[in-house]
Amino acid sequence: MSVHKAALxxxxxxxxxxxxxxxxxYGAIIKSLKLELEHEESQELVAGHPEVLLYxxxxxxxxxxxxxxxxxxxxxxxxxxxxxxxxNTENIELHGGKQAYSKQFWQLEKIGSGAAPFICLSxxxxxxxxxxxxxxxxxxxxxxxLLTYSLINNELKISYNSTSTVPxxxxxxxxxxxxLDQAQDVSDYLLEINAFHRIQTDHQxxxxxKLLSLKNDAxxxxxxxxxxxxxxxxxxxxxxxxKLGQRxxxxxxxxxxxRMDVYTDQDILVCFTPQEFKGICFExxxxxxxxxxxxxxxxxxxxxxPYQQETRYKFEKTAE
Numbered sequence: 001m002s003v004h005k006a007a008l009x010x011x012x013x014x015x016x017x018x019x020x021x022x023x024x025x026y027g028a029i030i031k032s033l034k035l036e037l038e039h040e041e042s043q044e045l046v047a048g049h050p051e052v053l054l055y056x057x058x059x060x061x062x063x064x065x066x067x068x069x070x071x072x073x074x075x076x077x078x079x080x081x082x083x084x085x086x087x088n089t090e091n092i093e094l095h096g097g098k099q100a101y102s103k104q105f106w107q108l109e110k111i112g113s114g115a116a117p118f119i120c121l122s123x124x125x126x127x128x129x130x131x132x133x134x135x136x137x138x139x140x141x142x143x144x145x146l147l148t149y150s151l152i153n154n155e156l157k158i159s160y161n162s163t164s165t166v167p168x169x170x171x172x173x174x175x176x177x178x179x180l181d182q183a184q185d186v187s188d189y190l191l192e193i194n195a196f197h198r199i200q201t202d203h204q205x206x207x208x209x210k211l212l213s214l215k216n217d218a219x220x221x222x223x224x225x226x227x228x229x230x231x232x233x234x235x236x237x238x239x240x241x242x243k244l245g246q247r248x249x250x251x252x253x254x255x256x257x258x259r260m261d262v263y264t265d266q267d268i269l270v271c272f273t274p275q276e277f278k279g280i281c282f283e284x285x286x287x288x289x290x291x292x293x294x295x296x297x298x299x300x301x302x303x304x305x306p307y308q309q310e311t312r313y314k315f316e317k318t319a320e
Contacts, residue, residue, distance in 0.1 A: 009026045019035060019036070027061075027103060028102075029055060035317075060276075064175050065106075066283065070172060071270065108121060116151065118150040142164070143165075155314045166302060166303075172307070177277075178282070180259075181253040186278060191221045197212060233271075235287075236269045236271060244263055248263060249262040259315070262282050263314070
Protein backbone atom coordinates (compact mmCIF):
# COMPACT_ATOMS: atom_id res chain seq x y z
CA MET A 1 0.00 0.00 0.00
CA SER A 2 2.80 2.43 0.88
CA VAL A 3 4.59 1.63 -2.38
CA HIS A 4 1.38 2.30 -4.31
CA LYS A 5 0.88 5.64 -2.54
CA ALA A 6 4.50 6.61 -3.12
CA ALA A 7 3.94 6.25 -6.85
CA LEU A 8 1.26 8.96 -6.59
CA UNK A 9 3.54 11.48 -4.91
CA UNK A 10 4.62 14.36 -7.12
CA UNK A 11 7.46 16.78 -6.43
CA UNK A 12 7.14 20.40 -7.58
CA UNK A 13 10.08 22.80 -7.67
CA UNK A 14 10.02 26.57 -7.16
CA UNK A 15 13.12 28.68 -7.59
CA UNK A 16 14.15 32.31 -7.69
CA UNK A 17 17.43 34.18 -7.24
CA UNK A 18 17.49 33.57 -3.48
CA UNK A 19 15.56 30.39 -2.66
CA UNK A 20 14.90 26.95 -4.10
CA UNK A 21 11.98 24.90 -2.81
CA UNK A 22 10.55 21.41 -3.29
CA UNK A 23 6.88 20.75 -2.47
CA UNK A 24 4.99 17.44 -2.41
CA UNK A 25 1.36 16.96 -3.36
CA TYR A 26 1.18 14.59 -0.38
CA GLY A 27 0.45 16.60 2.77
CA ALA A 28 1.37 19.81 0.91
CA ILE A 29 4.77 19.04 2.40
CA ILE A 30 7.75 21.37 2.11
CA LYS A 31 10.41 18.75 1.38
CA SER A 32 13.31 21.12 0.85
CA LEU A 33 14.01 24.83 1.09
CA LYS A 34 17.49 26.08 0.24
CA LEU A 35 18.99 29.53 0.54
CA GLU A 36 21.51 30.41 -2.17
CA LEU A 37 24.84 31.61 -0.78
CA GLU A 38 28.03 32.91 -2.35
CA HIS A 39 30.39 30.77 -4.43
CA GLU A 40 27.53 28.58 -5.70
CA GLU A 41 26.90 27.20 -2.21
CA SER A 42 23.53 26.80 -0.52
CA GLN A 43 22.13 26.07 2.95
CA GLU A 44 19.28 23.61 3.47
CA LEU A 45 16.76 25.40 5.71
CA VAL A 46 14.33 22.60 6.64
CA ALA A 47 14.63 19.05 7.92
CA GLY A 48 13.36 16.43 5.47
CA HIS A 49 13.51 12.83 4.34
CA PRO A 50 15.78 11.82 1.44
CA GLU A 51 13.08 9.57 -0.09
CA VAL A 52 9.41 10.49 -0.57
CA LEU A 53 8.35 7.00 0.56
CA LEU A 54 9.48 7.86 4.09
CA TYR A 55 6.89 10.63 4.38
CA UNK A 56 4.07 8.07 4.28
CA UNK A 57 5.10 6.74 7.71
CA UNK A 58 6.57 9.95 9.12
CA UNK A 59 5.40 10.57 12.73
CA UNK A 60 6.88 14.09 12.91
CA UNK A 61 4.70 15.88 10.30
CA UNK A 62 7.87 17.10 8.59
CA UNK A 63 7.08 20.19 6.51
CA UNK A 64 3.36 19.35 6.32
CA UNK A 65 0.16 21.38 6.41
CA UNK A 66 -1.53 20.84 9.78
CA UNK A 67 -5.31 20.68 9.76
CA UNK A 68 -8.23 20.72 10.05
CA UNK A 69 -7.19 21.65 13.59
CA UNK A 70 -3.49 22.14 14.35
CA UNK A 71 -2.19 21.03 17.72
CA UNK A 72 -4.07 18.99 20.29
CA UNK A 73 -7.82 19.24 20.73
CA UNK A 74 -10.29 17.28 22.87
CA UNK A 75 -12.94 15.38 20.91
CA UNK A 76 -15.28 13.98 23.58
CA UNK A 77 -17.85 12.72 21.07
CA UNK A 78 -15.47 11.56 18.33
CA UNK A 79 -13.53 8.51 19.50
CA UNK A 80 -13.04 7.34 15.91
CA UNK A 81 -10.97 10.43 15.16
CA UNK A 82 -8.53 10.12 18.04
CA UNK A 83 -4.85 9.51 17.46
CA UNK A 84 -2.44 7.61 19.69
CA UNK A 85 0.62 9.32 21.10
CA UNK A 86 2.61 8.90 24.33
CA UNK A 87 0.49 9.58 27.42
CA ASN A 88 -2.86 9.56 25.61
CA THR A 89 -5.67 8.75 28.03
CA GLU A 90 -8.50 10.81 26.55
CA ASN A 91 -10.10 11.37 23.16
CA ILE A 92 -7.51 13.78 21.84
CA GLU A 93 -6.72 14.62 18.25
CA LEU A 94 -3.19 15.62 17.32
CA HIS A 95 -2.84 17.80 14.20
CA GLY A 96 -6.14 16.58 12.73
CA GLY A 97 -6.20 12.94 13.82
CA LYS A 98 -7.25 10.46 11.15
CA GLN A 99 -8.54 13.30 8.96
CA ALA A 100 -5.15 15.05 9.08
CA TYR A 101 -4.45 17.24 6.07
CA SER A 102 -0.81 16.18 6.41
CA LYS A 103 -1.76 12.64 5.29
CA GLN A 104 -3.86 13.58 2.26
CA PHE A 105 -3.11 14.02 -1.42
CA TRP A 106 -3.61 17.62 -2.54
CA GLN A 107 -4.57 18.77 -6.02
CA LEU A 108 -2.45 21.13 -8.07
CA GLU A 109 -4.46 24.25 -8.86
CA LYS A 110 -1.81 26.49 -10.36
CA ILE A 111 1.94 26.91 -10.51
CA GLY A 112 3.93 29.91 -11.66
CA SER A 113 7.59 30.63 -12.35
CA GLY A 114 9.60 33.78 -12.86
CA ALA A 115 10.96 36.21 -10.27
CA ALA A 116 8.18 35.38 -7.78
CA PRO A 117 7.34 31.69 -8.32
CA PHE A 118 4.38 30.13 -6.51
CA ILE A 119 2.34 26.97 -6.24
CA CYS A 120 -1.32 26.71 -5.22
CA LEU A 121 -2.63 23.36 -3.94
CA SER A 122 -6.17 22.47 -2.89
CA UNK A 123 -7.81 19.88 -0.66
CA UNK A 124 -11.52 19.20 -0.12
CA UNK A 125 -12.57 17.56 3.12
CA UNK A 126 -15.98 15.97 3.60
CA UNK A 127 -17.23 16.82 7.08
CA UNK A 128 -20.27 16.35 9.26
CA UNK A 129 -21.50 19.26 11.33
CA UNK A 130 -20.98 18.64 15.02
CA UNK A 131 -24.20 17.97 16.93
CA UNK A 132 -25.47 21.02 18.80
CA UNK A 133 -28.40 19.24 20.44
CA UNK A 134 -30.02 15.81 20.36
CA UNK A 135 -32.97 17.24 18.42
CA UNK A 136 -31.02 18.67 15.52
CA UNK A 137 -30.07 16.50 12.57
CA UNK A 138 -26.45 16.43 11.48
CA UNK A 139 -25.57 18.02 8.15
CA UNK A 140 -22.83 16.91 5.81
CA UNK A 141 -20.65 19.50 4.16
CA UNK A 142 -17.36 20.31 2.50
CA UNK A 143 -14.35 22.35 3.52
CA UNK A 144 -12.19 23.49 0.63
CA UNK A 145 -8.72 24.82 1.33
CA LEU A 146 -6.40 26.62 -1.05
CA LEU A 147 -2.79 26.67 0.12
CA THR A 148 -0.27 28.84 -1.71
CA TYR A 149 3.49 28.81 -1.29
CA SER A 150 5.26 31.83 -2.80
CA LEU A 151 8.92 32.79 -3.04
CA ILE A 152 9.26 36.56 -2.92
CA ASN A 153 12.92 37.56 -2.99
CA ASN A 154 14.40 35.97 0.16
CA GLU A 155 11.01 35.21 1.75
CA LEU A 156 8.73 32.20 1.82
CA LYS A 157 5.10 33.26 2.05
CA ILE A 158 2.40 30.76 3.07
CA SER A 159 -1.21 31.75 2.42
CA TYR A 160 -4.34 29.78 3.38
CA ASN A 161 -7.86 30.42 2.07
CA SER A 162 -10.66 28.07 3.17
CA THR A 163 -14.44 27.95 2.89
CA SER A 164 -16.97 25.55 4.43
CA THR A 165 -20.63 24.75 3.74
CA VAL A 166 -21.26 23.86 7.41
CA PRO A 167 -19.90 25.33 10.66
CA UNK A 168 -16.65 23.73 11.85
CA UNK A 169 -13.88 24.69 14.25
CA UNK A 170 -10.75 25.25 12.21
CA UNK A 171 -7.06 25.99 12.72
CA UNK A 172 -4.27 25.54 10.16
CA UNK A 173 -0.49 25.73 10.38
CA UNK A 174 2.73 24.47 8.82
CA UNK A 175 5.11 22.06 10.53
CA UNK A 176 8.51 22.72 8.98
CA UNK A 177 11.56 22.19 11.18
CA UNK A 178 14.04 24.95 10.36
CA UNK A 179 17.82 24.56 10.41
CA LEU A 180 20.33 27.34 9.84
CA ASP A 181 23.75 25.70 10.10
CA GLN A 182 25.67 22.42 10.17
CA ALA A 183 25.79 22.07 13.98
CA GLN A 184 24.46 18.95 15.69
CA ASP A 185 21.58 20.74 17.46
CA VAL A 186 19.90 24.13 17.88
CA SER A 187 21.15 24.86 21.40
CA ASP A 188 23.38 27.74 20.23
CA TYR A 189 20.64 29.42 18.20
CA LEU A 190 19.70 32.90 19.38
CA LEU A 191 15.91 32.92 19.68
CA GLU A 192 13.57 35.90 20.02
CA ILE A 193 9.79 35.63 20.45
CA ASN A 194 7.57 38.71 20.63
CA ALA A 195 5.35 37.57 23.51
CA PHE A 196 4.59 38.46 27.12
CA HIS A 197 2.59 35.30 27.90
CA ARG A 198 2.55 31.60 27.15
CA ILE A 199 -0.27 29.10 27.51
CA GLN A 200 0.08 26.66 30.40
CA THR A 201 -0.14 23.01 29.33
CA ASP A 202 -0.66 19.81 31.31
CA HIS A 203 1.23 16.50 31.22
CA GLN A 204 -0.37 15.70 27.84
CA UNK A 205 0.59 19.11 26.45
CA UNK A 206 -3.08 20.13 26.42
CA UNK A 207 -3.79 23.77 27.35
CA UNK A 208 -5.22 24.28 30.83
CA UNK A 209 -6.76 27.60 29.79
CA LYS A 210 -4.38 29.60 31.98
CA LEU A 211 -1.98 32.20 30.62
CA LEU A 212 1.41 32.46 32.31
CA SER A 213 3.47 35.64 32.40
CA LEU A 214 6.88 35.32 30.79
CA LYS A 215 8.42 37.82 33.19
CA ASN A 216 11.32 36.06 34.97
CA ASP A 217 10.33 32.86 33.12
CA ALA A 218 12.82 30.49 31.50
CA UNK A 219 10.70 30.63 28.31
CA UNK A 220 11.04 34.39 27.96
CA UNK A 221 12.96 35.07 24.73
CA UNK A 222 12.76 38.85 24.58
CA UNK A 223 15.44 40.14 24.34
CA UNK A 224 16.90 37.23 22.36
CA UNK A 225 18.93 34.54 24.10
CA UNK A 226 20.41 31.15 23.31
CA UNK A 227 18.07 28.18 23.47
CA UNK A 228 20.69 26.12 25.33
CA UNK A 229 19.04 23.09 26.99
CA UNK A 230 15.49 24.48 27.13
CA UNK A 231 13.05 21.99 25.62
CA UNK A 232 10.35 23.82 23.70
CA UNK A 233 6.87 22.57 22.88
CA UNK A 234 5.32 25.81 23.94
CA UNK A 235 2.34 27.95 22.78
CA UNK A 236 3.24 31.65 22.98
CA UNK A 237 0.58 34.39 22.84
CA UNK A 238 1.96 36.95 20.42
CA UNK A 239 1.87 40.62 21.38
CA UNK A 240 0.42 41.77 18.08
CA UNK A 241 -3.09 41.31 16.72
CA UNK A 242 -3.32 40.69 12.96
CA LYS A 243 -0.30 42.88 12.24
CA LEU A 244 1.59 41.02 9.57
CA GLY A 245 4.27 43.70 9.38
CA GLN A 246 5.36 43.12 12.98
CA ARG A 247 7.95 40.43 13.58
CA UNK A 248 6.60 37.58 15.69
CA UNK A 249 9.88 35.73 16.14
CA UNK A 250 13.42 35.41 14.88
CA UNK A 251 16.21 32.86 15.15
CA UNK A 252 19.89 33.40 14.40
CA UNK A 253 22.92 31.15 14.02
CA UNK A 254 26.25 32.70 14.96
CA UNK A 255 28.00 29.83 13.18
CA UNK A 256 26.48 30.42 9.74
CA UNK A 257 25.48 34.09 10.25
CA UNK A 258 22.01 33.15 8.96
CA ARG A 259 18.90 34.75 10.38
CA MET A 260 15.24 33.85 9.96
CA ASP A 261 12.40 36.25 10.81
CA VAL A 262 8.79 35.11 11.22
CA TYR A 263 5.83 37.36 10.42
CA THR A 264 2.22 36.27 10.87
CA ASP A 265 -1.34 37.52 11.32
CA GLN A 266 -2.10 34.73 13.82
CA ASP A 267 -2.45 35.04 17.61
CA ILE A 268 -0.37 32.03 18.63
CA LEU A 269 3.14 30.81 17.88
CA VAL A 270 3.92 27.26 18.99
CA CYS A 271 7.68 26.81 19.18
CA PHE A 272 8.88 23.19 19.16
CA THR A 273 12.40 21.74 19.36
CA PRO A 274 12.41 17.93 19.14
CA GLN A 275 15.09 16.04 21.03
CA GLU A 276 15.29 13.23 18.45
CA PHE A 277 16.71 15.33 15.60
CA LYS A 278 17.80 18.86 14.80
CA GLY A 279 15.24 21.53 13.93
CA ILE A 280 12.98 24.22 15.33
CA CYS A 281 9.29 24.64 14.45
CA PHE A 282 7.40 27.92 14.36
CA GLU A 283 3.73 26.89 14.14
CA UNK A 284 1.66 30.04 13.56
CA UNK A 285 -1.99 29.39 14.34
CA UNK A 286 -5.07 30.19 16.42
CA UNK A 287 -5.50 29.21 20.07
CA UNK A 288 -4.90 25.47 20.65
CA UNK A 289 -7.87 23.44 21.96
CA UNK A 290 -9.85 26.68 21.87
CA UNK A 291 -13.36 25.10 22.11
CA UNK A 292 -12.48 23.72 25.55
CA UNK A 293 -11.74 27.15 27.04
CA UNK A 294 -14.16 30.07 27.17
CA UNK A 295 -11.33 32.60 27.41
CA UNK A 296 -9.75 31.37 24.14
CA UNK A 297 -10.90 32.74 20.81
CA UNK A 298 -12.28 29.88 18.72
CA UNK A 299 -12.04 30.03 14.95
CA UNK A 300 -15.27 28.81 13.33
CA UNK A 301 -15.49 28.49 9.57
CA UNK A 302 -18.78 28.38 7.62
CA UNK A 303 -20.33 29.72 4.42
CA UNK A 304 -20.39 33.26 5.81
CA UNK A 305 -17.04 33.11 7.58
CA PRO A 306 -14.14 32.04 5.35
CA TYR A 307 -10.72 31.33 6.82
CA GLN A 308 -7.65 33.28 5.79
CA GLN A 309 -4.12 33.19 7.15
CA GLU A 310 -0.74 34.46 6.04
CA THR A 311 2.71 33.77 7.42
CA ARG A 312 6.09 34.83 6.03
CA TYR A 313 9.56 33.47 6.74
CA LYS A 314 12.42 35.78 5.77
CA PHE A 315 16.00 34.50 5.46
CA GLU A 316 19.19 36.50 5.21
CA LYS A 317 22.92 36.18 5.81
CA THR A 318 24.33 38.92 7.98
CA ALA A 319 27.73 40.54 7.58
CA GLU A 320 30.71 38.63 8.93
